[in-house]
Amino acid sequence: MPGCIGSRVLQLTESRRHSYHTQRQIFRARVSVPHTKASSDEAVSVDSLGTESELVFFNSLTRQKEPFKTVEPGVVRFYSCGPTVYDYAHIGNFRAFLTYDVIKRWLIFKGYTVRHVMNLTDVDDKIIARVQREKCSAKELTDRYSNAFFDDLKLLNVIPADHYPRATQHIEHIETFVNGLKKRGYAYERQGSTYFSVSSFSDYGRLAQLDRRQCENASASDSDEYDKDDIRDFALWKTYKPEDGDVYWNNSLGKGRPGWHIECSCMAMEYLGSELDIHAGGIDLVFPHHENEIAQSEALTGKQFASFWLHNGFVNIDNEKMSKSLGNFRTLRDIVKNQDDARAFRYMVVTSQYRSALAFTDKCLKSARSTIKRLNALQKRLREAEGEGGKREMEEIVRSASENFVKGMDDDLNTPRAAAAMFSLVNSAEKMLKAGRIGKDAAMTALECLNDMDKLFGVFYTPELGLAGVSSEEAQDTEAPLQVVQLLEQRVEARKAKDFERADQIRDMIAASGFSVVDTPQGAKLQRVES
Numbered sequence: 001m002p003g004c005i006g007s008r009v010l011q012l013t014e015s016r017r018h019s020y021h022t023q024r025q026i027f028r029a030r031v032s033v034p035h036t037k038a039s040s041d042e043a044v045s046v047d048s049l050g051t052e053s054e055l056v057f058f059n060s061l062t063r064q065k066e067p068f069k070t071v072e073p074g075v076v077r078f079y080s081c082g083p084t085v086y087d088y089a090h091i092g093n094f095r096a097f098l099t100y101d102v103i104k105r106w107l108i109f110k111g112y113t114v115r116h117v118m119n120l121t122d123v124d125d126k127i128i129a130r131v132q133r134e135k136c137s138a139k140e141l142t143d144r145y146s147n148a149f150f151d152d153l154k155l156l157n158v159i160p161a162d163h164y165p166r167a168t169q170h171i172e173h174i175e176t177f178v179n180g181l182k183k184r185g186y187a188y189e190r191q192g193s194t195y196f197s198v199s200s201f202s203d204y205g206r207l208a209q210l211d212r213r214q215c216e217n218a219s220a221s222d223s224d225e226y227d228k229d230d231i232r233d234f235a236l237w238k239t240y241k242p243e244d245g246d247v248y249w250n251n252s253l254g255k256g257r258p259g260w261h262i263e264c265s266c267m268a269m270e271y272l273g274s275e276l277d278i279h280a281g282g283i284d285l286v287f288p289h290h291e292n293e294i295a296q297s298e299a300l301t302g303k304q305f306a307s308f309w310l311h312n313g314f315v316n317i318d319n320e321k322m323s324k325s326l327g328n329f330r331t332l333r334d335i336v337k338n339q340d341d342a343r344a345f346r347y348m349v350v351t352s353q354y355r356s357a358l359a360f361t362d363k364c365l366k367s368a369r370s371t372i373k374r375l376n377a378l379q380k381r382l383r384e385a386e387g388e389g390g391k392r393e394m395e396e397i398v399r400s401a402s403e404n405f406v407k408g409m410d411d412d413l414n415t416p417r418a419a420a421a422m423f424s425l426v427n428s429a430e431k432m433l434k435a436g437r438i439g440k441d442a443a444m445t446a447l448e449c450l451n452d453m454d455k456l457f458g459v460f461y462t463p464e465l466g467l468a469g470v471s472s473e474e475a476q477d478t479e480a481p482l483q484v485v486q487l488l489e490q491r492v493e494a495r496k497a498k499d500f501e502r503a504d505q506i507r508d509m510i511a512a513s514g515f516s517v518v519d520t521p522q523g524a525k526l527q528r529v530e531s
């Protein structure tokens with residue numbers, strides 16, 4: 001039922017981020033420590049399984065697996081396309097959001113600092129059409145669905161992005177971006193709209209691997225603009241039409257609103273700079289959206305916009321592609337009725353290989369639910385284990401499972417293989433419990449490994465349902481990205497130390513991230529600043 005789910009499960013605190021690193025060390029130590037008394041040679045050979053250089057991603061740009069590298073060592077600049085907030089997101093969208101979560105969790109696990117930005121499209125044809133139907137303001141509509149979106153992300157235990165910029169908050173940046181393209185000869189104006197001139201950008205079509213004719217055919221289907229020079233050209237700024245109502249801005253580009261593609265390029269650069277390490281999105285965004293993002297970004301900066309392009313596959317429902325027109329469209333709220341459903345959905349998605357199509361059926365969800373129950377039961381029995389025995393055997397099982405887990409994940413996030421590694425541990429632990437061969441120590445070893453693996457899968461949590469009554473102030477509090485929360489903590493420290501100059505500087509940094517600090521009798525709180 002719409003509006004009934006939400007949670008505050010995910011308050012990612014510094015201690016939590018810390019525990020990732022600590023756990024990673026434990027996990028890697030386990031992978032790298034040979035199970036028998038080994039020579040140092042053997043230790044080196046095992047250790048090489050888990051090094052950062054091993055991580056490869058399938059890069060859509062080159063259509064091959066490539067070793068992962070970042071522009072700045074140790075830091076990943078990660079942009080992913082977010083939702084258009086005019087309705088509840090469907091489970092195909094959530095597959096993308098969970099894929100981003102897996103990418104991010106694995107990079108954090110590997111020791112990277114991940115700077116993640118995901119946009120919210122809050123100005124768009126669909127939004128305008130819906131606003132007219134519902135006779136509400138665009139802000140009312142997009143606030144309603146962005147709040148629902150954040151609730152759903154929490155329900156699914158998704159680590160929040162550092163920023164969720166909205167297109168309407170970046171109109172000035174978009175204006176500057178488009179004027180920059182005009183100045184460089186990549187954009188032109190026709191009847192009040194500004195278009196990107198595709199023929200001026202010689203690399204166009206590289207990501208989608210389409211030639212000129214294919215681009216024309218693909219562009220023709222979604223084009224309702226007849227006054228542009230080339231059918232492939234796309235709108236950077238759309239001139240005002242009466243049906244846009246009060247959704248418009250007046251600036252040097254004229255009265256109108258931004259096109260969709262420009263917002264991602266603009267906001268990605270605004271928060272992460274002109275060279276991204278990873279840009280991710282659903283496979284349906286490759287053309288034209290991502291192709292256009294590359295064209296306009298690289299035309300402006302002359303630099304490669306993103307090194308790695310990662311795309312997740314579709315969700316099929318009962319063997320058909322999910323779509324509104326086929327009437328087999330499901331939102332998260334249609335399928336999640338209780339806590340187990342939320343965890344089961346998460347499990348089902350994160351253990352499927354992200355590039356393959358995901359076949360969603362009620363049977364699959366049911367099977368994921370029983371897997372979750374099985375994991376819960378095992379955890380409980382391991383926690384209750386008493387006595388001695390099985391330690392050496394368990395250490396060997398855990399070592400081998402960890403090794404396979406890391407190898408799987410490093411191979412373009414092969415989560416089915418990682419899940420199989422986890423289940424080799426689960427099966428063995430269940431057998432040993434049945435045979436009465438697990439003592440307290442062995443049980444702890446198994447539990448610790450399961451918890452480590454769950455740093456990736458993220459299914460051991462308690463989703464909170466029915467929190468629609470959370471006040472907006474509280475909800476805004478929980479939406480604050482980790483780095484803003486950290487800034488708040490630093491400001492508290494600075495004030496304690498009576499370093500008011502530093503405290504003011506930090507307050508300005510918080511303000512730059514779209515939050516204000518409210519001092520209350522209970523302490524300082526963060527509040528999102530309404531634009």
Ligand SMILES: [Zn+2]
Binds near residue numbers: 081082264
């Ligand atoms: Zn995008």
